[in-house]
Amino acid sequence: MIHKYYLNGFYIVLDVHSGGVHVVDAVIYDLLDFVAPPFSQELFEKACAALSDKYTSEQLLEAYEEIKELTEAGVLFSADDYEKFADMMVSAPIKSMCLHVAHDCNLRCKYCFASTGDFGAGRKLLDAETGKKAIDFLLTHSKGRKNLELDFFGGEPLMNMPVIKEVVSYARSKEKEYNKNFRFTVTTNGILLDDEITDYLNREMYNIVLSIDGRKEVNDRMRPTVNQKGSYDVILPKFKNLVDKRGDGQYYVRGTFTKYNLDFAADVLHLNEVGFDQVSVEPVVADPKFDYALTEEDLPRVFEEYEKLAKAMIEKKKKGEGFNFFHFMIDLDQGPCAIKRLRGCGCGNEYVAVTPDGDVYPCHQFVGMEQFKMGSVFDNSINQEMKDDFARANVYTKEECKNCWAKFYCSGGCNANNYQYAGDIRKSFKLSCEMEKKRLECAIMMKAALAADDAE
DSSP states (O other), X not given: OEEXXXXXXXXXXXXXXXXXXEEEOHHHHHHTTTOOSSOOHHHHHHHHHHHTTTSOHHHHHHHHHHHHHHHHTTSSSOOOOSGGGGGGOOOOOOOEEEEEOEEOOSBOOTTOTTTTTTTXXXXXXXOXXXXXXXXXXXXXXXXXXXXEEEEEESSOGGGGHHHHHHHHHHHHHHHHHHTOEEEEEEEEOSTTOOHHHHHHHHHHXXXXXXXXXXXXXXXXXXXXXXTSOOOHHHHHHHHHHHHHHHXXXXXXXXXXXXXXXXXXXXXXXXXXXXXXXXXXXXXXXXOTTSTTOOOGGGHHHHHHHHHHHHHHHXXXXXXXXXXXXXXXXXXXXOOSOHHHHHHTTOBTTTEEEEOTTOEEESSGGGTTOGGGOOEETTTTEEOHHHHHHHHTOSTTTXXXXXXXXXXXXXXXXXXXXHHHHHSSTTSOOHHHHHHHHHHHHHHHHHHHHHHHHHHO
């Protein structure tokens, strides 16, 4: 299987199963519309007849021979060596937990999937004992895994700082006994950040996610405070202070774009310009009934904006001003193991979410859906049947994914979004699919452009 496209002056061919990426000339690019294994003289002659008005016979023969050479080398039209791993998608020990320390928030973001923080079940905070039970649950169900990850989540987790500190302390006290290593992260809107909290987070958190949508007018339209005032002027200096103090520690600013700011490239660039070099601005996922929701009619404009952003980032990189945009970070060396490439995030299998009530769900986006409650930290229970079902969800058990060129990069998409908008974790949410494919095309093109610049 191959995927080919033209973008920003580059003819690009991706060989899906080998991961090979080829920047080719126009002759090879056009010829690939007519030739594929098994090669034959008859096939070549038909291709020549179809393209004789554009290229000479010598050009076509040279291109044809190069296509055959790449195929024989296993980097074009390569066989699918991954499907055999699909049956190995079995349940694995849990390694990551999203701990909901606050089902409450001091913002009222209009697109919030968590019903402005309470997940539709009333505002509450996690107590320390439930938090410790969650740590015990993770210690038990992680089995032989040494490295464990725990994300403090909300709502707004900083509304419950005393419990965060107590949970971290408790987890650290268990590391030696259980031969574990905890890595903590936190996702925050920044309203409550002060110097003391900032120093604590920079000391204890392996990664920090800072929520801000971009330009002041964009952020404040969708992310107002409880009293409906803008949050941008409050949080920006606090975020900059945290990042300045953080040094080389991991972080990223994370925003959401909606129909209201389809020019979202300007928001990404704005966040970089005000001092952040790790940026993620992601498409809102929402019911089409909302005015801010993205729909299929928005896709051409969204695609145009991704291309605009990619070109701007190339120019910044050439000037030594490059930064990371989460959705353009791509591994072309097939670094992740086969299982990771087929299954993705591990939702409901290696990764779970825990609520303030101690209930266990497949991930934070399933919280509140009673049919997906899969256990409790109070009795260490886990619904193994549900866990096994999530473990088996991979690109070969999702019909739309099986024959998609992007399958090894998106790994089947978000299970929660698939369920909420397509009705089944194994049915793809088409809108997200199309945007993901465009991001991948842009990311690969950027690699090609920068490589070409280096070669020059």
